[in-house]
Amino acid sequence: MIDAMRFVSSWLFRLGCVALTVALLTPAPFRFVTAPPQTLITENPHVCVHTDLIHEVDEWKIERSLSLVREMGASTIVEFFPWAYVESERGVYDWRQADRIVHHARNQDVTIIARMGLVPDWARPDDSTLNTLPPESDRYFAEFVAAFAARYAGIIDHIIIWNEPNLAFEWGFADFSPERYADLLRVVYPHARRGNPDVVVLAGALAPTLEPEDSTNGLNDLLYLERMYQAGAADYFDGLAVHTYGFNQPADAPPAPSALNFRRAELLYAIMAEHGDAHKPVYITESGWNDSPRWTYGVQPSARIAHTLDAFRIVADDWEQARRLCLWIFRHPTPRNSYRDHYTLVTPEFQIKPIYYAVQAYALGAEADGVPLWLPAPQEVR
Amino acid sequence: MMFARYGRFLLAGIGLILLGLLTIPPTVDHARTSIREARAQRADPFPSGVMRVGINPNNPPFAFYTPQGEMIGFEVDLAHALAAEIGVEVVLVPVGFDALFDALTADRVDILIAALIADNFRGTRAELSQPYYDAGLMLVNAMGWDAMRDVAGHALAFQLGGTADEVARNWSRRIAPFTMLPYETPDHALDAVRLGIAPAALVEASAVAGYLRAHPDWTPDTPYVVNQPYVVGVRAGASAIRREVNRAISALYRTGQMQTLIERWL
Numbered sequence: 258m259i260d261a262m263r264f265v266s267s268w269l270f271r272l273g274c275v276a277l278t279v280a281l282l283t284p285a286p287f288r289f290v291t292a293p294p295q296t297l298i299t300e301n302p303h304v305c306v307h308t309d310l311i312h313e314v315d316e317w318k319i320e321r322s323l324s325l326v327r328e329m330g331a332s333t334i335v336e337f338f339p340w341a342y343v344e345s346e347r348g349v350y351d352w353r354q355a356d357r358i359v360h361h362a363r364n365q366d367v368t369i370i371a372r373m374g375l376v377p378d379w380a381r382p383d384d385s386t387l388n389t390l391p392p393e394s395d396r397y398f399a400e401f402v403a404a405f406a407a408r409y410a411g412i413i414d415h416i417i418i419w420n421e422p423n424l425a426f427e428w429g430f431a432d433f434s435p436e437r438y439a440d441l442l443r444v445v446y447p448h449a450r451r452g453n454p455d456v457v458v459l460a461g462a463l464a465p466t467l468e469p470e471d472s473t474n475g476l477n478d479l480l481y482l483e484r485m486y487q488a489g490a491a492d493y494f495d496g497l498a499v500h501t502y503g504f505n506q507p508a509d510a511p512p513a514p515s516a517l518n519f520r521r522a523e524l525l526y527a528i529m530a531e532h533g534d535a536h537k538p539v540y541i542t543e544s545g546w547n548d549s550p551r552w553t554y555g556v557q558p559s560a561r562i563a564h565t566l567d568a569f570r571i572v573a574d575d576w577e578q579a580r581r582l583c584l585w586i587f588r589h590p591t592p593r594n595s596y597r598d599h600y601t602l603v604t605p606e607f608q609i610k611p612i613y614y615a616v617q618a619y620a621l622g623a624e625a626d627g628v629p630l631w632l633p634a635p636q637e638v639r
Numbered sequence: 640m641m642f643a644r645y646g647r648f649l650l651a652g653i654g655l656i657l658l659g660l661l662t663i664p665p666t667v668d669h670a671r672t673s674i675r676e677a678r679a680q681r682a683d684p685f686p687s688g689v690m691r692v693g694i695n696p697n698n699p700p701f702a703f704y705t706p707q708g709e710m711i712g713f714e715v716d717l718a719h720a721l722a723a724e725i726g727v728e729v730v731l732v733p734v735g736f737d738a739l740f741d742a743l744t745a746d747r748v749d750i751l752i753a754a755l756i757a758d759n760f761r762g763t764r765a766e767l768s769q770p771y772y773d774a775g776l777m778l779v780n781a782m783g784w785d786a787m788r789d790v791a792g793h794a795l796a797f798q799l800g801g802t803a804d805e806v807a808r809n810w811s812r813r814i815a816p817f818t819m820l821p822y823e824t825p826d827h828a829l830d831a832v833r834l835g836i837a838p839a840a841l842v843e844a845s846a847v848a849g850y851l852r853a854h855p856d857w858t859p860d861t862p863y864v865v866n867q868p869y870v871v872g873v874r875a876g877a878s879a880i881r882r883e884v885n886r887a888i889s890a891l892y893r894t895g896q897m898q899t900l901i902e903r904w905l
Contacts (some may be wrong), residue, residue: 386741426738429743474735548800550825550843551754553697558800559823594756594867595736596698604805611800631799631823635830 283350289316292324299330300622303572304600305370305583307335307543312343313590317355317518319609322588323365325534325603329613330620333368335542335583336419339375340401341387347379347397350404350515356396359412362624370415370542370581372462373402374427381429389429390440395441415457417498417542421464423481425474433475435484442493449457459540460485460494460550465502465517465524479514479524486532500543502552502585508567517554519544519568521636544568545583550578559631562615569619659877671812684879685749690727692718693734693872700904701754714752714832717771720872720896721752724887743874750884751872763874766881769867771888772901776803777847777861780834780839785862790837791815796828796837803828803841804891806865826850833857845905 306326308317311382326334338355345351362369376388380394390398406416410577421427422438442460449458463478470476487519501522503510512520549555556564565584572582588603598604602613611630617623694702694714702712710731724728734742734753742748742767742864754774757767778784779839792815800822807819820837822828825846832856842850847861871888873881890895 326811385712385742386743386744424738426735426741426745429741430747474738496775548799549697550798550846553699553703557824558798558804561800591760592758594761597736597756598802606809608805611804616670631821632831633828634823635834635836639833 260550274456283529289320291361291364292320292362295324295327295332295365297327297332298566299332299620301330301569301573301620302332303579303581304329304331304616304620305333305335305581306331306587307583308587309337309589310334311339311354316357316361319391320361321607322362322603323361323367325607325609325613326587327604331367331616332364333370333581333583334587335370335372337372337374337420338405338462339387340398341375341377344401345377345379348379352408355405355409359409364410366631368415369409370417370418370459370540370583371405371409371413372417372542373398373405376421381465386426386429388427389431390441391431392440398441399445402445402598403448403452406456407441408452409606410453410455414453414455415459415496415540416449417462418449418494421500422464423463423478424467430473435476435481435490436488438487439485439490439493442490442559446493457495457538458493459496459542460490461496461525462498462500462542464500464618465521467495467515467517471560478521479528482525482528486542487527487533491532491534494537495539496540496580497525497529498540498542499579500585501525501541501557502544503546503555503564503568505556505590507560507573508564518582519564519609520569521577522576529613538580539579539580540575541572541582544582545584545586545600547596547598547599552596552599555596555599558611562612562630564611566615566619569616623627674875684877684883685725685727685785686830688727689730690725690750691719691730691732691738691740691748692721693751693753694718695736695753696733697736698754702752713772713900716900716904717891717897718752720886720891720900721887723891725753741873743872749874749877749880753819753872754869756867757870763875765872765875766883768871768873768876768881769888770870771891771897772869772905773863773866774844774869775863775867776810776841776865777844778839778864779842779847779859779861780831781832781859782838784839785860785864788814789803790817792817792849793838794818794820796820796822796831796840797842798822798828799823799827802865807841816818832859846847848905866894 270422310321310322313319336358343350343352343355344444364447376390380397381391398631403635422433439588446458454525463481466475467477468475501519504517505520508519510518510520512523522541529535529537546561547555548558548561572579586600588601589605591605592598603609696702696710697702697756700712702710702714704710717731719732732748738755739751743751755761761767787810795807795817797807804821810820820831825842827851828842832840871884873884
C-alpha cells in the first residue's frame with residue numbers, strides 16, 4: 258500500500274513538474290501600450306470613412322488604422338458593431354472588441370457612427386444566414402441596440418439601424434419589404450432612445466439599385482424609401498443614412514430615377530422633403546468609386562481620385578443637409594480577393610494608395626501642386 | 640511491488656486509451672448523418688438533373704450583359720461546358736458578388752462560378768474546386784526576366800493605383816532600388832515596354848491578353864509573378880459536387896475545350 262502511494266505521489270510530482278514547465282513556456286499576454294492622445298486637424302470635417310475594425314484581430318492594427326484615418330483629416334468613421342459578435346449568448350454581452358475600437362477612436366480624436374446588424378444563432382432559425390432576422394426576434398435586436406446606445410452614450414451618438422434593407426440577402430432572403438423594415442424601426446427606435454435619449458437614429462442606408470417591384474433580389478431604393486414613409490416609418494428615425502456610389506459616372510452626373518450615380522442621393526432627399534422630413538440630417542455613410550479593372554462599374558484609378566474629390570466638393574458646397582461623406586472603405590484586415598479590394602484607401606498590409614494622399618490633401622486644405630500622379634502616355638516614334 | 644513493477648505500463652495503457660477516445664468525433668449521430676448524406680451525394684450529386692450556377696454578371700469578360708440583356712462571357716460558357724461534361728441541365732442564376740456565398744448557404748444555387756479567387760477565408764464558407772484560370776499579374780518583358788529579383792536596379796512600368804501598383808510598391812521595399820514608372824492605364828504601361836521606354840511592365844493577365852491580340856506582331860515574355868487562381872465554389876459539405884466539378888474541369892483541360900474558351904474570351 259505504501260509502495261503504491263509512493264509510486265502515485267512520485268508520478269504526481271513528475272506530472273506537476275511537466276505542467277509547470279508547460280505553463281512557463283506559454284508566452285506572456287501581449288501588452289499593448291496606447292499612444293498619447295491625438296488631436297484631429299482638418300479643414301473639411303465632412304470627410305469621413307467607413308472602416309472595418311471589428312474584424313481586426315491585432316489591437317495595434319486598430320490603432321494604426323485610426324491613426325491613418327486621423328492623419329488623412331477624416332473627422333468620423335462608420336464602423337460595424339454586429340449584434341451576433343457582441344451577444345453570441347443571449348443576455349451575455351462581450352464588449353471587448355467594441356471597447357477597443359471606441360478607445361482608440363477617442364484617442365485619435367475620431368468620432369464614430371455605429372452600424373447595427375447581424376443576428377446571433379440563438380435569434381434565428383437553424384441553417385439561416387447571419388442576416389436572417391425573424392420578426393419575433395426584433396425585440397431582442399432592439400434590446401441589444403438599447404444596451405449599445407446606453408453603454409456608449411456621449412461617445413457614439415449616431416446609430417444606423419440595419420444595412421441596405423432593400424436587398425433580399427440583407428434579410429437572409431426573407432421578407433425584405435419596406436413595411437417589414439418600418440416594423441423593425443418601430444420596435445427598435447424607442448429602445449435606442451431609452452438607452453441614450455440623445456442618440457440620433459439613422460435609418461435607410463439603402464443600396465442604390467434599380468431592382469423592380471417584382472424582383473426577388475431587392476427593390477429600387479427610391480421606391481423603397483417612398484413605401485417606408487407610407488408604412489409610417491417617419492416617426493422612427495432622426496436622420497437618413499444614404500449609400501450613394503458614383504459607379505462609372507463622374508460626381509456631377511445629373512440624377513435621374515433610372516440612373517445610378519453619386520447625385521442619386523438628391524432624389525432620396527427630395528422624397529424626404531415631400532414627406533416633411535427636409536429638416537432631418539443626411540449622413541452619406543457609404544460612397545465612393547471603385548477602380549477594379551474588370552468590374553462593370555469600375556473606373557480607372559485616376560478617375561476614381563478625381564471623382565472622389567469632386568464628390569467632397571459637391572457635399573461641401575451644395576448639400577447643406579449632408580453632414581458627412583463617408584468613403585467605402587478605408588481598409589480591410591485581409592484581402593477580399595475581388596473587386597471589393599479596389600474600394601480601399603489602404604491595403605491590408607498598410608500600404609497607402611495614391612487616393613489616400615489625394616483625399617488627405619483635400620481634407621487638410623492643401624492646394625494641389627499640379628504635378629500629375631502618372632506619366633504621359635508613351636508615343637509611337639514615327 | 641507488483642504495482643510498482645507494472646504500474647507504468649498500466650498508466651501508459653490508460654493514456655493510450657484516453658488518446659484514442661480523443662479521436663472519436665464529438666457528435667456520433669451527426670457524423671453518421673454526414674456519412675449518409677455523403678453517400679447519397681456520391682450516388683447523384685445533382686438528383687434533379689439541374690445544376691444551378693450562381694454567376695456575377697458584372698465582371699467582363701468573365702460574365703456580363705450585352706446591351707440586349709443577354710448574359711455572356713467566359714464563365715457563362717464555362718458553366719455550360721461543365722454542365723455538358725457532368726451531364727446535367729444548367730440554370731444560370733445572376734447574383735451580385737456580395738450575395739454569392741449567402742446564395743450558396745440559402746440553397747439558391749448549387750455552385751458559384753464568379754471569379755472566386757481561392758483563399759483561406761473562402762475555404763471556410765465553401766468547398767473550392769481546382770483552378771480554372773489564373774488572373775494574376777504577368778511580368779511582361781523582352782529581357783528573359785521571370786521574377787521580382789530581375790527588376791532590381793532597372794525600371795518597371797505599371798498602372799497607377801491598381802493591383803500592379805500595390806505589388807510594385809511592395810517589391811520596392813524588398814529588392815534593390817528600381818525606377819517606378821506609373822502610367823494611367825495598363826495599356827500605356829505595355830506601350831512603354833513595346834516602345835522600349837521601360838524594360839518590363841507588371842500587368843494583369845487578361846489585360847495582357849487583350850493587348851497582345853491588338854498587337855499580334857509583338858511577342859514578349861509573359862511569366863506570371865503573382866498568381867490569382869479562379870475556382871468554383873461549392874456548398875460546404877457537398878464534396879460529391881466538388882469532385883464532379885473537378886472531374887469536369889480536368890476533362891475540359893484534357894480535351895482542349897478550356898483553352899478554346901480562354902482564347903475566345905481572355
